[in-house]
Amino acid sequence: MDEQALLGLNPNADLEFRQRALAYFEQLKVSPDAWQLCAEALAQGIYSDDHIKFFCFQVLEHQIKYKYSQLTEVQHQLIRETLITWLQAQLLHSQSEKTFIRNKAAQVFALLFVTEYLTKWPKFFFDVLSVVGLNPRGVDLYLRILMAVDAELVDRDVVHTLEEARRNTLLKDSMREQCIPSLVESWYQILQTYQYTNSELTCQCLEVIGAYVSWIDLSLIANERFINMVLGHMSIEVLREEACDCLFEIVNKGMDPIDKTKLVETLCQVLQSAGLFSIDQEEDVDFLARFSKLINGMGQALITSWTKLVKTGDIKSAQDTLQAIEAKVVLMLQLLIHEDDDISSNIIGFCYDYLHILKQLSVLSEQQKANVEAIMLAVMKKLTYDEEYNFENEGEDEAMFVEYRKQLKLLLDRLAQVSPELLLVSVCRVFNTTLQNWQTKPFMEIEVAIRLLYMLAEALPASHGAHFTGDTKANALQDMMRTLVTSGISTYQHTSVTLEFFETVVRYEKFFTTEPQHIPNVLMAFLDHRGLRHSSPKVRSRIAYLFSRFVKSLNKQMNPFTEDVLNRIQDLLELSPPENGYQALLTSDDQLFIYETAGVLIVNSDYSAERKQALMRNLLTPLMEKFKVLLEKLMMASDEDRQAALADCLNRAVGFASRTSKAFSNKQTVKQCGCSEVYLDCLQTFLPALSCPLQKEVLRGGVRTFLHRMIICLEEEVLPFIPSASEHMLKDCEAKDLQEFIPLINQITAKFKTQVSPFLQQVFMPLLRAIFEVLHSPAEENDQSAALEKQMLRRSYFAFLQTVTGSGMSEVIANQGAENVEHVLITVIQGAVDYPDPIAQKTCFIILSKLVELWGGKDGPVGFADFVYKHIVPACFLAPLKQTFDLADAQTVLALSECAVTLKTIHLKRGLECIQYLQQEYLPSLQVGPEIIQEFCQALQQPDAKVFKNYLKVFFQRAKP
Incomplete structure (x- = not known):
């Protein structure tokens, strides 16, 4: 191997060496047999450097993943032998490999497993087990391989193709038949051997069981010897968290409702007798968080069983299951009220589902009512902020508490569905007690009291009114609001209380329509140091919106x-000037x-x-x-x-x-309020900024937005300003400027139609020339952002033409002189055919069908009929026949639909002449057979446009190779 290149694998190596190593990796990947050097290095243990060993596994991984089908049977055998030899060697080493190497090795084993198990290596696991036995280093690798196999087959975070999903199902079926019982036996042996001597291996094994239990036969695990062993681990400190997770997965497994209830009850009895239900004596919060998740799983499993039993009408078993659920409520409440939010958060699902059951029962027992009240009090207590909560600089802990509060809010909403009266009474009690002597209370209590009132608005919507006698709800809410705005609580010196006060005032704004005498005091609170002039910028910012x-x-x-x-x-x-040192309030x-x-x-x-x-x-x-x-x-x-x-x-x-113009409405227009003149003055003041040569993008953007608003607010009074504004905006244009200017012109065209016809005639060609100039300007070949800008500009251009033709102003185009008209029409044809952009293509076909509708009759402009046959008809065929025209794409199908409308419009306008042209000239030129031509023309002549649209899609699907 290239020793020099291998030096670059060290993370501390120089850039040059690292680049050489990367190039070497690429070289080994593409070479048909260079990977064998890596296989040899692993099998013979040539290198001691961790990074080189990892590198060798990466090269093997690439071969198995992407090149396996190209390798010979001898090479397949070599990879198998390499891995087994490497595995054997691990048992003899005095030291384990680093974790990252073991994990990578496990991944490579798992890849080879999914590739070969069904065909060449059915004894995969037996071969691995025969090598590792109960050797601790071997067991570690075996368990890692199992987890890697599970990740390949079952992991829901990995997106699998249909082919992979089918393969994974086959693999799991074969494993269940051939080796799962043996694997389960090996897990039992590992647990028995190491539970007191090697906590790491025991935890790994429990994790494997938890992962596999979801898809193997549950009776292999949920039996006395296994469950007793795992339950035994619950009292061993270093094992109990993993044991909790393993039991959670067992409980989560889908099974018959009666059996599930029995399983959960058995587990509960053992856990209770082991003293694990004494929550207040347990100090290990990490364990309690896992334990809470387990109890949550048990509770939800029982509720799922109860729901199934009620559905099947087995009322006796449903009653037994409900009793089992009720028996867990005390424990659930202890976990819900726990001061650690993670522990509390993990049990909320069970609480929520339990309340859902109570909601379905017609009458609640006294105990159930007491349970509802206890959950309610727990939620109210847990909504309270900690002393440590940092309001000025919120970090991760604060964000987690905000999320946790959202979960509690869902519980509160569910409580309102079960017993709205009780919720209202409880909130009233907490609110009134707290606000009676708020001066002596800590901020957390006051904030939560106001927060509860705020939350009632959503928790008790109008539909709950039926539960209340007379107008209890309205009266109670009104009383609390009156207390809120008259108690002086708005002067409390804490940002959380201040914000909660204003949020609640705004949420219950209807209160002030019935008691308007409180408005002045609340307005003052908004306007003084409590609101818009508060010392905290965060508070001022929120109050500006709420006000x-x-x-x-x-x-x-x-x-x-x-x-x-x-x-x-x-x-x-005041507009704060850009002078340094001036600190504006807002x-x-x-x-x-x-x-x-x-x-x-x-x-x-x-x-x-x-x-x-x-x-x-x-x-x-x-x-x-x-x-x-x-x-x-x-x-x-x-x-x-x-x-x-x-x-x-x-x-x-x-x-x-x-x-400020957002204040106007259809009832209160600018004209009716006598404010037109003021806004026209604004326009006159702002427009000169368009001719400023500095900071063009910023200034033009602002003035353009203002013009958009004024077109809506001032209507035709804005028209005299448009020509000069347009002239300035079209000077020294770039793609982005034009793209943002076109919507303004579209807005004017669509709103004022013929009123702006003279202006449009005047601006039409200058605008188009500016667009063409940008579109034809050269750009770097790989400049993605420039290409995207041009694509967006092209779309904007076609949208402009669509607006002009769709607003009944086609004469604007017609009056541009024959040469210009033809140029414009050709660009539309190009847009429909040449650019693989279905959004633009759709727009182009809309323009073409509109022009055919307007000009395509016998009295249309001279030469337009020729243009229809020479360009528009061919465009309707050439565009869909392109390879880039993807009929599986939704946008492309819409473009094809408009293409069909265009052909139908041509037929409508030209009648038999169009059919003859297609039959005798155009379709034969495309080598379409006589039968298909006949079929096509018949479809086109169908009165129902939908029939032709469907036909056209089939026609092009057949026509494409």
């Missing part, structure tokens, strides 16, 4: 406070919500149009003035960072103005 929701949902009740609120948020609306994203809120307050107020206009002008004038100053500064700026900061600030000004 906008609060104002929007209560817009009618806001009337008396509109001007006061606008005055109080004035300083929050980020620009947060400010967007405040601008939208200001807009909503003005638009939905009861003021006259004149007053609304004045207020809107007050809101937007500072932005316009700042914009003019900043644009001048940008023109003068020479430093690139300064330019970028100024452009960003300009963009924010445009964004803020744009966001």
Whole structure:
């Protein structure tokens, strides 16, 4: 072997050596017999370097995985012998190989197993076992091989092809017949031999049993000698976690419901008598987490059995199983309430399913009601934050608690389904007790009390109203909300309480429509140091969003406070200049919500149009003035960072103005509110940014977004601004600019149709020339992003033509002069045929069928009929016949469907002439037989378009080689 290249396998080797090693690996992979050097090195133990040994196994792995069918029988035999020889050698070494080598070796054995077991090596496991016996190093490798085989056959995380899935089923069937009993016997021997002397091997063996039990005969494992041994391991500290997992897999195995109940009950009795149910005396939380998972599995297994027995009508056995379930509830509750969240989290599935059973029972016993209450109290307690929770800098532990809280919320929702009255009473009790003297309570208790009120909104939706007498629910919720907003709790100095207060106020905004007298106090809380001026940026940011929701949902009740609120948020609306050292209270994203809120307050107020206009002008004038100053500064700026900061600030000004327009609706249009003039002034102020040569992308993006909004809000009043805006945006264009400009033109075309016809005629060819220039510009051969940009631009171009033709403005194209018209039409034909992009192809066929519909009749433009036969008809055949036109792809099928519509439209417009052309000229030129031509023309003449679409798909499926 190339010793120099092997030096590069060391992770600390120089880059040059590492590259040489990589090249050598590739060389060995492709060479038909160089891999034999690696086989020899492994069998004879030539190298002591771990990385070289690993390398040799990798080369063998590649041969088995990808080249095995190309090897001779002698070479197959060599690989088998190499592995067995290597295995024998491991028993003689004084030291075990490193773990990563043992794992790789096990993978190679497993690969060879799946390749050869059914045909050449049915004695695979017997051969391995005869070598390893009970030698500890051999047993370790044998168990690793078993796990690797399980990973190949059963692992659900690995995606298998249908062929592999079929092979795996065959392998498992053959193993069950030929060797599983012997393997199970070997596991028993290993456990018996090593349970007190080698915990590592015992744990490995338990893991193997857990993995295999899901697909082998359960009676081989779930019998007295095996179960007793595994249960014995539950009292050995170093084995009990793995024993727990093994028992969990045994319990998880699908089986007859009565047998499953017996198995679980037997296990439970033994575990209980071994003292394992005394949770409060167990200090090892890692073990308890596994034990909790086991009890969860047992509980869920019993519930599955109960469900099956109820379905089959075996009420007596179902009753017995339900008793068995009830007997586990005390243990379940102990685990649920455990202070370690992992232990608690692992039992939630059992709790959830148990509540589902109770929901199905018509009457609950006193004990069951007590159980529901106990679960409820446990959930309330466990929802509480720890003292250590870091609110300012949330890390992994905090994220895990947030996820855990979501699980608890599901339990709470399920509790509400079982006993909504009890949930309401319990939450009321906790809430009222906590808020009575909140000044003396720790933040965790207050936060959870408010959180429970917040959660009730989803847990007790309107459908639960039927459970309550009179209006108990509404009254209770209203009482709690009244307490919340009058208790002064909003002044509590903890971010979690502050946020929970505002989240709940916004969630129950309907409360304020019935008791509007509380609005002023809540508004003040939003506006002062408790809300938008809070010391925490995180809180301020969330409040900005919540405030906008609060104002929007209560817009009618806001009337008396509109001007006061606008005055109080004035300083929050300031556009922070890009000067260093100025620390704004809100980020620009947060400010967007405040601008939208200001807009909503003005638009939905009861003021006259004149007053609304004045207020809107007050809101937007500072932005316009700042914009003019900043644009001048940008023109003068020479430093690139300064330019970028100024452009960003300009963009924010445009964004803020744009966001205020979201307040308008169909009922409250810009015109009705008298605000058109203000927004037209904004347009006039912002448009000069389009001609700024610096930071083009940023400025154009912002102004373009504003134009999109104004087309919706100002309607035809925006039209005078469009020509000059377009002219600026088409200057010095790149693919991305054009791609983003086209949707604007499409919006204008679709909205104003013939009103913009003169403008479109004028801009049509300049726009197209800009597009063609970018599309035809040379690009690097392997530049993926440039290719993708061009593809997206091409799609945008065809979408533009589709909008023009679909808006009844085909004369815009027709008036461009014969040469230009032909050029445009040819690009559509190319789009339909030449580019393997089904989305663009579909659009092109839509354009073609529309043009045929408009121009394809006897009175159509001169020369168009010739174009139909010369280009459009051939396109309908050439596109689907291309190898890249994949009829198994959904988008391509849609393109074919539009192709069918195009052919139908041609037939509709040209009638018999079209049929004759296909019969006598075009289809014969494609070497289509007379019978098929006849069949095709008959299908085309069918009145039902769907029949022809289906036929066309079959036609091209047959036509393709």
